[in-house]
Amino acid sequence: MLENAVLAPAKLRQEAVDQAWQNLTAPGALLTAAERQQVIRDARAAWAGASQPNPDSGVAGEAAHWLAADAEGLRADIIADFVDRGLDRLRYLETVGVVGRLSNVDFYVRALGASELPLPTPSTVAPTGTIDPEAALTNMWVPTVGQTYAPHVVDALPNEGDAVRDLHEPMYVLMTSVGDASHQDVLSKSQIEYMAARTSYLNECFY
Amino acid sequence: MVATGATPDVPFGAELAALAQAMGTCWTAPPVVERDALVAAAGEAFAERAIGVAATFQMMNRLLDGVGAPVHARLHPLAKELGFEPVDIPR
Numbered sequence: 001m002l003e004n005a006v007l008a009p010a011k012l013r014q015e016a017v018d019q020a021w022q023n024l025t026a027p028g029a030l031l032t033a034a035e036r037q038q039v040i041r042d043a044r045a046a047w048a049g050a051s052q053p054n055p056d057s058g059v060a061g062e063a064a065h066w067l068a069a070d071a072e073g074l075r076a077d078i079i080a081d082f083v084d085r086g087l088d089r090l091r092y093l094e095t096v097g098v099v100g101r102l103s104n105v106d107f108y109v110r111a112l113g114a115s116e117l118p119l120p121t122p123s124t125v126a127p128t129g130t131i132d133p134e135a136a137l138t139n140m141w142v143p144t145v146g147q148t149y150a151p152h153v154v155d156a157l158p159n160e161g162d163a164v165r166d167l168h169e170p171m172y173v174l175m176t177s178v179g180d181a182s183h184q185d186v187l188s189k190s191q192i193e194y195m196a197a198r199t200s201y202l203n204e205c206f207y
Numbered sequence: 208m209v210a211t212g213a214t215p216d217v218p219f220g221a222e223l224a225a226l227a228q229a230m231g232t233c234w235t236a237p238p239v240v241e242r243d244a245l246v247a248a249a250g251e252a253f254a255e256r257a258i259g260v261a262a263t264f265q266m267m268n269r270l271l272d273g274v275g276a277p278v279h280a281r282l283h284p285l286a287k288e289l290g291f292e293p294v295d296i297p298r
Contacts, residue, residue: 007242007251048233051208072273075284079275096273104266111230111258113237150267153274164270171263186256194215195227195260202231205268206278206291 006113016170029157033122043068067099072204092141097160
């Protein structure tokens with residue numbers, strides 16, 4: 001993957017994208033591979049300009065569409081409506097994880113000038129069913145586990161949480177360096193944080 | 208500067224600002240002009256690294272807004288300093 005990129009990916013980020021894509025298109029904790037791939041198609045349709053969700057995808061498609069196109073516009077009552085119409089909070093959470101990680105992969109791939117990664121034939125293996133037994137609804141719209149700092153918000157589904165950090169660290173900084181203002185790699189921490197802050201501002205994300 | 212898009216006072220600030228703007232506002236086409244300008248100014252490795260940071264915050268923003276994560280209490284003073292009341296964000 002990424003063979004036709006105009007700007008070559010660094011090896012660690014190439015490997016992170018490869019791993020993420022394999023994971024995103026495979027069965028998850030609660031969603032089948034086919035369901036996760038439909039989430040991907042619905043999110044990509046939103047980025048491509050679809051103004052409304054795909055009516056054939058039901059409430060899961062609605063969630064994928066709005067997570068991709070207008071996540072900052074989501075509200076507690078909207079999520080409650082998803083639940084009332086059959087998308088339980090943990091399946092919604094997995095949809096959040098898929099659309100989130102897809103954003104990282106697709107925005108990175110596109111900006112490097114590479115072709116969008118193609119969906120493989122979906123596996124028919126069943127979802128793992130793995131849910132953290134300590135997951136509970138506390139101060140968010142979805143069950144969470146323990147500390148709820150940013151890279152841990154999907155940890156009720158442990159494999160999703162690990163997968164987020166497997167992308168977040170090579171793309172941003174190691175978890176141990178998040179608070180280190182003196183961190184320096186190819187970019188300085190100031191340059192890294194400017195890109196992070198400006199992107200978040202444009203997305204109206206005020207976490 | 209973050210809110211206005213003005214050039215940040217960091218090396219290659221103008222090019223970084225342009226790349227962040229392009230990646231954050233156009234979801235269908237690669238940011239060719241902005242990427243190439245950053246490559247010309249700072250090199251390929253620098254530009255690729257900056258693209259990775261912007262891309263991962265596209266992820267983090269959707270995760271946090273998708274789960275309804277509140278602004279952490281320890282950051283409330285900073286939020287107010289930046290001009291908004293964190294408890295007023297619909298959650």
